[in-house]
Amino acid sequence: MSPDRTSPAALSKAEFRKVGHYLVDTISDLMDRFGEGPVTTGETANQLQAILGTASLPETGVAADVIMKRAVSLLFNHSLFNGHPKFLGYITSSPAPIGALADLLCAAVNPNVGANILSPMATEIEKQTIRWLAEFIGVSPAYGGILVSGGNMANFTAFLAARTAKAPKSIKEEGISTNHAPLAVYCSKATHAWIEKAAFFFGVGANGIRWIEQDDAGKMRIDMLEQTITRDLQNGSAPIMVIGNAGDVSTGVIDDLKSIGALCKTYNLWFHIDGAYGVPAAVIPKLKNVFAGIEDADSIALDPHKWLYSPLEAGCTLVKDPQTLINTYSTHPVYYNFNSSESQHNYYEYGFQNSRGFRALKVWAALQHIGREGYIQMIGKDIELSQLFFQLATRHPELEAITQNLSITTLRYVPTDMPGDAERKEAYLNTLNEDLLNSLQRKGDVFLSNAVIKGKYCLRGCIVNFRTSEKDIEEIINIIVKEGRKIQMESVNVL
Template sequence: MYQEHAECGKLPELLQRLGEDLTNYLRFEHPDAMCNEESWKTALGGPLPDQGIGCEQLLDIIGQHLIPNGSQVPKPGCTSFITTGATSIGVLATLSGVVAAPQRVGLTAFNYLEELSLQWMAEMFALPSTMKGIYSSGGSVANLVALGAARQWAFERLGLNPAENGVQKPCRIYASSACHRTIHRAAAVLGMGRSAVITIATDNNGRLCPNALRRQLQADANTGFVPVAVVANAGTTNTGAIDPLREIAEIAAAYQIWFHVDGAYGLPGILDPRIRPLYEGLSLADSVIVDPHKWLGAPVGIGATYVRDRSILNRAFSQGAADYLEGACHDDNIQNSMLSMGVPYHDFGVELSAPSRGAVVWALIREIGKTGMRERICRHNDMARLVADLARKHPALEVVQEPTLSICCFRYVSDKVQNLNDLNKQIHRHLVQDGRCIPSTTILNGILVIRPCFVGARTTEQHARELVDAVVETGNNLLRDMHPTT
C-alpha cells in the first residue's frame, strides 16, 4: 500500500525537480498546448485511478505533460489581460504559505504579515493611515466586499440592517460605462440586482463625467431609491483611464453617498510621479480595492479591499456564532498560536477558509521595495508611451486613445480597406496564432483596437517594439493577400 507520509523526507529532491521543470517552462521554448492536445490529454486523462502511482512518478508526468502545456499568459510577449505570471519570489512565498500556513488563523508569523502587508500597501499607495483592509481572491470579490460595506452603511443610515433582514428597498449604484462588470455582478450577489447599477456617461478619454453624475443624482433624489455607492475608476480595464476622483468624491459627499474607488489594476500607477496628480481625491474614498496579482506580480488569487472603518465589514459579513468555533479560541494568557484566531478576517469578508496571501505581498514588497515597484510601474507606462509614439510615426498605424497608464490602444490603418475593424480583428487573430506577441482587443467608440497592457515583470521594452513590428508586418501581409497585384 502506498504510504503518503513516506515522501516527506524527499521534499528537497522533489522541489528541485519541480524547480527545474518550471525553469524550463519559463524559457518559453515549448509549443502552445493546442499543438499536441491529444498527447497531453492521453497522458493526464483516463479512468479514475484505483491505485496511486506515487509522488515521484506523478512528478514525472507533471514535468513532461502538465507544466509544458500550461498557459501563454506568463509569456513576456503576452499583453492580453491584466494578469501575468507571478515573479519568482511570489511563487516561493506562496509555496511557503501552502506548506506552513494552510489556513488564515492563529497568531503566526504568516498572519502577522497579513496585516503588515496591508499596511505597507496602504502606505505605498498613499491611502489614509486609518484605512484597514482584507485580502480576498481578486478584484471580483474585493469589489463585492467594498459594495457590501457600502450597502450596509447606506441602509444603516435608514435604521435598517440588510445583512440581517435583506435588501428592503430598491437601490442605486452609480458607475461609468467603463466600469468593470464585477460591479454589476456584486450588485446581483448582494441582492440589489444588476439593474441597480446606473451607467454614467464618460468623456472622450473614457473618464466618468462629473456633470452627468450630478444630473443623475439630482434626477434620482426623492424617488425612493437608496443611493448605495458612487464607483470611480483608478485605471479602467479597457484603457487605463483615471476618473476625476476629487470631483466625484465631492459630489458623492454632497449627496451623502459612499465613494468607492476601483483601483484593481491602476492603483499602483500612483507611484509614477508623472501621473500621481491624477489620483488627487483618492484620500476621500470610503473604500478602495487593488489586486496585487496584477501589477505587483503576485500569483493570481490575491485582491485587497480597504475601508475607512473596518467594523462595518464585521456588521456586513460576520458569519455568526458556530458551535465548533465558539470557545475554541480566546485572547487571555495565550501560550500557543492556536489559542487565538488573530484578526477576525473570517468575519470581514466572504471567506472563512483562506490561504496566506499577506506573506506573498510582503515578500514582493520586501524583495524590491517601494523604489523597485516605482521603477516597474514607470517602465511599463513607458512601454505604452513607446507603442503610442511608434504608432504615431508609422503611416500604417493610428493611436486611437493616448495611454494614461500601461495600456495603449492603437490600430492598423489603410485606405485600401473599407472595414478596418475586420482587418484589425484578423491581425489580432494572426498574432495570437503566431504566439510571440499576444495583445488583446477592445472597442472604443465603435473602433476595434489592438490593446496591449504591460504589467509583466519579465516584459521589456523590446517586447513592446516587437509587438508594433508584428502588427505592421501582419497587416501588410494581409493587405498583400487581399490585393495581390498592388
C-alpha cells in the first residue's frame, strides 16, 4: 500500500500473519477432531439468534483477531458439519482440505474470472480444469464449459443453451410467443426440481415438461419416451431436449443413457445429462458400462462439491460444442474492451455471470492432489459403504432396506409390533419414519435425509464422505434402531 495512505481495511504483515496462523491452527484442530462431537447441535433459529446477539452495526472497527476468534467460536460450536463421518444427508461432500487452502489463495489474489484481461492465469486454470473434468468422466477433452455455483446453475446453463440451439432462432429477438409451436422437454419423474424452475424461468412453462414414467429399476422408460415424442410431433408441439439422469438425487439410479442418446439423434433433440451427483462415478472401471452413452451428450452437469470433495461452491457445465454457450450468452456492450485477441477466452460469454469468482482453483488443486487413482479409491469406497449400509439394514429385523444405487441407500424403520390394522400400516410407517428422521436430524448423532419411493417415506443415506468408515455405518444402524424404538414407543403411548 502507498506509504502516504492508511486504510481501516488494511492489516499489517505481522497482524495478518498472526491472525492467519491462528485460523489455520484452529481449522487444523477441527479437522483432526471431526467425529468426536455431534454432526449438528440441533439448535433452533431463536437460540442461534440469541447467541449471535442483536447489536447494531459497529460505528468503529473491531480488531481482526477479536473478530476471528468470535467467528471460530460461533461456527465451530453451532454449525452442521458435512465433513463429519456420520453426515450422510444431502449431497454435500466432506471437503478436501486442499480446497480450503485454495479458497484462501483465491481470495488473496481476487481475480475476476469473467474476462481474460482481468484474470489471465485464472482463466487458463479454469480452462484446464474443464478439460480435466471432461477426461475424468470419460468424454472428449474437446468439451468446453464453465464452472458455476452448483447443480441448479449447471443445469440452467445447459438448458438455455439447448433452447438456443433447438428452438426457433427468432426467439432470441422476439421472445417466446404464441406464434411458435409450444416447446417440449422430456425427463424422468425422478428428475431434480431444477427442471421445473428452468421451464418457468426460460419460457417453456410447466406444461412443456413431459414427465416420463420409470421402470421397476427406477430408470426412464425408453418406450414411453419415444411414444411421447412422436405424439407431440403429431400434435404440433416442438420437442427440443431430453434430460437423462446419471444418478438421480433420491436413489442414485442411472438412466439408459445410450438409448436416450440414440433417440435424441433420431429426432434431432438436445441430449442433456444431469450428472450433478453421480457422473464422477464413471471413473470407476467396473461401472463403465453403466455410464455408456455419456459421450453422446450435448451437455453434462456435474458438481465437484458433491462427489469430487470440493468445498462449496463448485458446479460445472460441460458442452460438446462450446460455441453453443457463446451463441447463448455472449454480448458485446460498448464499455467492454475484452476482445483484443481472437485467442482470448472470456468466461462472461459462456454463462450467466459477468463478474465471477475463481471457483476452479480448489477443483484444479484437488484433482492434482488426489489424482485419478485416488478418486477411484475414494468413490469406490463410498459405494462399498453404501452397499454395507443396505446389507446391514436387510439383515436387521426392524429395518427394511428399500434401494441401493451408487452411494445412496434408502431404508425405513419397521417395528416388529405395530398398532392398527393392515390398511393403516403404510400410513403409520410413513408418519413414524418422518418423525424418526426429524428426531435424528435434531439430535445430531447422525444426519440423514429422506426419499419417498413408491409411496414409502424412507430414510436416505448418501455417502460422499472420505471420513466415513465401516464402524460409522454399523453405529448408524444402531442409532436408527434405538431412536426408532423410542419414537415408536412414544407414538403407541399417544394412541
